[in-house]
Amino acid sequence: MAQPNDLLAVLIDADNVSPARIDAVLAEIAQYGTASVKRVYGDWTKTQLRGWKDAASEHVIQPIQQFDNTTGKNATDSALIIDAMDLLYTGRFQGFCIVSSDSDFTRLASRIREDGVTVYGFGERKTPDAFRNACDKFTFLEVLEVEEPEVADTAAAPSTRVPPAKLRGDAKLTSALRKAVDTASDDDGWANLGAVGQLMRKQQPDFDSRNWGYAKLSDLVKAIGLFTIETKPGGIRLQLKKKSQPA
Structure with a gap:
């Protein structure tokens, strides 16, 4: 059961998540505890990730640079997984929030749970069942969409x-x-x-x-x-x- 004082590590796969959704994601995460670590991973030399600059600055999310040194290999995923394990070994966190629709994080979620630490997953409806089921709780990004104020009450x-x-x-x-x-x-x-x-x-x-x-x-x-x-x-x-x- 999540507690307000739980310390959470929030790890975001920038290749897989739009910065336009991060407001709603962090608002949801705030219900589970305090996001004491917030990191977003990507190759910031890519033009398609430029939108993350303002979002990361606004929400004080640490950008982690990871170059794609080899075509066809997802170095970003590897960097996120390595950091997650380093953070897990500190024993400081009661929960991990993995923000991605990528099934490559299935084993990571399972491994974290083996230590009795809660895993909250966030991804699109296309997220494979394996990753969704490896989490304690998985939330679809689509249900977190913020409606325009004038539409919400109609x-x-x-x-x-x-x-x-x-x-x-x-x-x-x-x-x-x-x-x-x-x-x-x-x-x-x-x-x-x-x-x-x-x-x-x-x-x-x-x-x-x-x-x-x-x-x-x-x-x-x-x-x-x-x-x-x-x-x-x-x-x-x-x-x-x-x-x-x-x-």
């Missing part, structure tokens, strides 16, 4: 939400939620929403209600309509709706 905003009927037709989602509720439920069949969310993320590191356009898990669960939901002093709880008995 009727157009909810249109990005997957409608309830389509949610109920998503067999993978509904099956996973049913299993999580069943596992987390007490003798009366009620499960705490927070526990359900934790189970879902353990089984699917990229699980995030925002993937379906819902800001909160409670909003997603309500929209699906398969569960009875109650709000109690201790939080929100839910259980699978009982089927109507035949007349």
Whole structure:
């Protein structure tokens, strides 16, 4: 469970991430702890990385230069991996944030977790399953996009939400939620929403209600309509709706 005082190392693959997204990424990371180390890796002689200059300066991210000495070899990835292991060996960090859509970081994420350190991954939806599943939590960059203020409060905003009927037709989602509720439920069949969310993320590191356009898990669960939901002093709880008995 992330704590506000957790120290985090943020390592960014500039070849793989647009600087336009770094504001939203760092805002998300702030929920998990304090980014005490922020580094972005790339060959800064490349014209396509020029946009990172202002972003790195604004957010006090240390640019790490790595020349592509050999065609077809990703020297940037190697530099990031070496630094990550050096930082891991210091024992100072409770979490690592790897910002990339590259599956080359799969083994790195697994190795960090072997030391009991949490790994937060950030990448596009195209990110291979192997890297996503190697993280404790993986967030799609697309769900972190910041909407224009004048659009955010209009009727157009909810249109990005997957409608309830389509949610109920998503067999993978509904099956996973049913299993999580069943596992987390007490003798009366009620499960705490927070526990359900934790189970879902353990089984699917990229699980995030925002993937379906819902800001909160409670909003997603309500929209699906398969569960009875109650709000109690201790939080929100839910259980699978009982089927109507035949007349």
